[in-house]
Structure formats: C-alpha cells, structure tokens
Amino acid sequence: MSTKGSMLVLTDDVIVSASTISNVVRELQIEGCNGAGPLIITQATSLSQLPLESSTLDVVISISRTIEFPNDHLYKEILKVLKPGGLLVVHHTSSMGPQTGKATSSIERKLLVAGFIEAQSVQLGPALTAQSFGIRAKKPAWTIGSSFSIKRATKSLPKVQIDDDLDLIDEDSLLTEEDLKRPQLPPIGDCEVGSTRKACKNCACGRAEAEERVQKLGLTVDQLNNPQSACGSCGLGDAFRCSTCPYKGLPPFKLGEKVSLPGNFLAADI
Incomplete structure (x- = not known):
C-alpha cells in the first residue's frame, strides 16, 4: 500500500x-x-x-x-x-x-x-x-455529519399474473346449510316482573338457579326479605361487614329491623 x-x-x-x-x-x-x-x-x-x-x-x-x-x-x-x-x-x-x-x-x-x-x-x-x-x-472515508443521496431503484417490481385456468374456490361454497341458518335467540322471560313471582319455565336470567340455592339453604320468606349473616356484623356498617354481605353499601341499622331506604336515596345530591 x-x-x-x-x-x-x-x-x-x-x-x-x-x-x-x-x-x-x-x-x-x-x-x-x-x-x-x-x-x-x-x-x-x-x-x-x-x-x-x-x-x-x-x-x-x-x-x-x-x-x-x-x-x-x-x-x-x-x-x-x-x-x-x-x-x-x-x-x-x-x-x-x-x-x-x-x-x-x-x-x-x-x-x-x-x-x-x-x-x-x-x-x-x-x-x-x-x-x-x-x-x-x-479512519473512515466519510466525515461526521456528511450526507449523501440514495439512488432510487430504476427497476419496477415484478408483476404477478394469475392464470385464467387456475381454479379458485368460492368462499360461500365452504359454508354449510347449518352455517347459513339464522341463530335463534333465547326467549325473553318475565322473571323480573313482580318481587314474588317465580322463575319462568325456560328461565335464562339466572333466577331459577338462585331460587334453587335458596331452597337448598332452607331460608324463609322473612329471612329473604331481611337477611342476616352468620358473623352478626351486618348492622355495624361496611367497615365491619364481610365481602359477601348483602348489605354492602347500606347505612348501619339495628339487628332485627327491616332495612328500608328513603325514596330519594338514589337521587343526585346536586
């Protein structure tokens, strides 16, 4: 050199x-x-x-x-x-x-x-x-901060041709008659109508399962209207209630009395 x-x-x-x-x-x-x-x-x-x-x-x-x-x-x-x-x-x-x-x-x-x-x-x-x-x-032949242009490629991308003799599959032909049927929505029951109404025959809202659990526990109507937990802390307020307490979010009350909320409980303060 x-x-x-x-x-x-x-x-x-x-x-x-x-x-x-x-x-x-x-x-x-x-x-x-x-x-x-x-x-x-x-x-x-x-x-x-x-x-x-x-x-x-x-x-x-x-x-x-x-x-x-x-x-x-x-x-x-x-x-x-x-x-x-x-x-x-x-x-x-x-x-x-x-x-x-x-x-x-x-x-x-x-x-x-x-x-x-x-x-x-x-x-x-x-x-x-x-x-x-x-x-x-x-030392590299270029200097720091130097710039140069990159030549554009003159050749275009190759074109892709599809032969007319090529057999293409129609996507709709892959669907069966069962796939084309309109899905049947479950009938809307009237389980939520009335507080004492029982679950309908074809219940889909979960009320039938809830009633079945109540029957297994052997709870009375009075206990359902005014439930009490085994810990006995339901009336003390949320700070003393367990995570599954039915009175979560309700104000403290005396044990044994039925909890009732005023009519404007859910009304906005402002």
Whole structure:
C-alpha cells in the first residue's frame, strides 16, 4: 500500500531513532509528504490533545514499547487529526512473547471502539526486529455529519399474473346449510316482573338457579326479605361487614329491623 501526504510520528520514549522510523515507513510502503520529513512528537503520553488541526494528516505512526501507548484518549485525538481515509500504524518495538496474539487483539478492539476501521495485524519484514509487531487501521472515508443521496431503484417490481385456468374456490361454497341458518335467540322471560313471582319455565336470567340455592339453604320468606349473616356484623356498617354481605353499601341499622331506604336515596345530591 502506498500512501502520500503529511505524516506524524508519536512515541512514548524520550528519543526515537531515524532508522526506526525509516524502517517502518519502508516496510509499510508509506511515502512522506512531497519528500518532507515527518513531524515527530516524543513523550506523547502526557499529551491531553495533539497540537494539530482536525483532518490535516494522511499518516500517523505510533512507536512504543508497551501496549498502554497510545491510550484511549490519544486514539481519539489521532482519529481527529487524520484526514478521512487516513492511515494509523501502531508499531511496538518489543514482543509480548506468547501473549502477542492477545495483545494485538486487544489493540484492534481499542481501535474499533475509537472509530477506526479495517484494524488488522501487519506482517513486518526483516528490516525490523523480529521481536516487534504492528497493527494498521484507517479512519473512515466519510466525515461526521456528511450526507449523501440514495439512488432510487430504476427497476419496477415484478408483476404477478394469475392464470385464467387456475381454479379458485368460492368462499360461500365452504359454508354449510347449518352455517347459513339464522341463530335463534333465547326467549325473553318475565322473571323480573313482580318481587314474588317465580322463575319462568325456560328461565335464562339466572333466577331459577338462585331460587334453587335458596331452597337448598332452607331460608324463609322473612329471612329473604331481611337477611342476616352468620358473623352478626351486618348492622355495624361496611367497615365491619364481610365481602359477601348483602348489605354492602347500606347505612348501619339495628339487628332485627327491616332495612328500608328513603325514596330519594338514589337521587343526585346536586
């Protein structure tokens, strides 16, 4: 890969040799900006931000001895100063031994989280020490906030044709004579006419079942007109009545007397 343009070299060391930089540039086939030398920043660990404007560099090379450099904040600064499509090369001058694969995977994840793409290990040549390893990544070619139009599809959707010979089933033919019959509603009885009237023969309102339950309990007419529960708290008010009390919602009364409501009980107050 050949990349031309402005270049920045970052290192956590006090000095970095020119031969190390030239070997990295040559092995990765990175060309400087019109023959000019790269900008070098040493002891970059203490930097809170890079002294460069946004989107001004084509290549950034990081040379260090530990995987702690660059840190997550510096990765974001590098992403900011790189141009869209710019290249970042992370080169470590010391090997991690058996942990090299784990270290490269960790750096690749950090690059992806920082916003870089195509993060991958680099196969270094014989010019660099056998104990070193490198990782290369790119800044996305688009900028934050950019927009582009999506071309409309010129091809129309395929038309669906139904063969005339295809046998279609009439939905009405699936109905039987029983389905077409009009449903018979149960006859309306007169169970609710009169307070002493018994349930009709074909009772459908539930009065017949209620009368059957009363007969099983053996209640008298007087008990039905003035019911009392076994707890004896019916006359004390709702605070003392059970959940099935027939006097729920009625005012307190003396036990034994018939409960009667005034004619205007259900009338609105206002």
